[in-house]
Amino acid sequence: VVFGAEGADQALELCVIRKLMNASFDLDSTLHRVIDCVANIPLAVELAIDLGFDRILTSGGAIDAGKGRCVIAKMVEQAHNRIIVMSGSGITTTNIRKIRKATGAREFHASCRALTKIDPKHLFHGSAPFSTSAEMVREMRNALT
Numbered sequence: 001v002v003f004g005a006e007g008a009d010q011a012l013e014l015c016v017i018r019k020l021m022n023a024s025f026d027l028d029s030t031l032h033r034v035i036d037c038v039a040n041i042p043l044a045v046e047l048a049i050d051l052g053f054d055r056i057l058t059s060g061g062a063i064d065a066g067k068g069r070c071v072i073a074k075m076v077e078q079a080h081n082r083i084i085v086m087s088g089s090g091i092t093t094t095n096i097r098k099i100r101k102a103t104g105a106r107e108f109h110a111s112c113r114a115l116t117k118i119d120p121k122h123l124f125h126g127s128a129p130f131s132t133s134a135e136m137v138r139e140m141r142n143a144l145t
Contacts (some may be wrong), residue, residue, distance in 0.1 A: 001027050004034030028054050037062045045078050055084035064090025065099050072103040093139040112136035
C-alpha cells in the first residue's frame with residue numbers, strides 16, 4: 001500500500017498515518033511523495049522508519065528525481081538500510097543509470113508510459129491515451145544491468 005498525509009504545519013500528519021498503517025495490516029507499505037512536501041525531510045525519514053514503513057517514494061523534494069538526486073543521496077545514506085529509499089518522478093531509460101549512481105538508490109518508480117491507441121470511452125475524464133510500454137520496461141531493466 002502507498003499512502004501519506006501532510007498537516008498544515010508542513011510535517012507528516014502522524015495521527016492520520018498511524019491510522020492508515022493500522023488499517024494496512026502487515027502489507028508492504030510505502031510512504032509516498034508527501035515526503036517531498038514536508039519542511040524537514042531528514043526528520044520525516046526517521047518518522048517513516050519509526051512508523052514501520054518498508055520504503056519511501058521520493059523525488060528528493062524536487063520536481064523530478066534527477067533534480068533531487070543530491071537530497072535522495074542524503075536520504076539513502078541516512079536510511080542506512082533501515083528503510084528503502086525509492087527514487088521516483090521523471091525516471092527514464094536515459095537517466096536511470098545516472099540517478100542510481102548519484103543517489104545509491106536501488107529501487108526506482110517509473111511509469112514507462114507511451115502513447116497508445118485506445119478507445120476514448122476507456123479514458124478517465126479527458127486523460128491522455130497512455131499505457132505501460134513493455135518495451136520501455138525492458139529498456140529500463142536493461143539500463144540497470
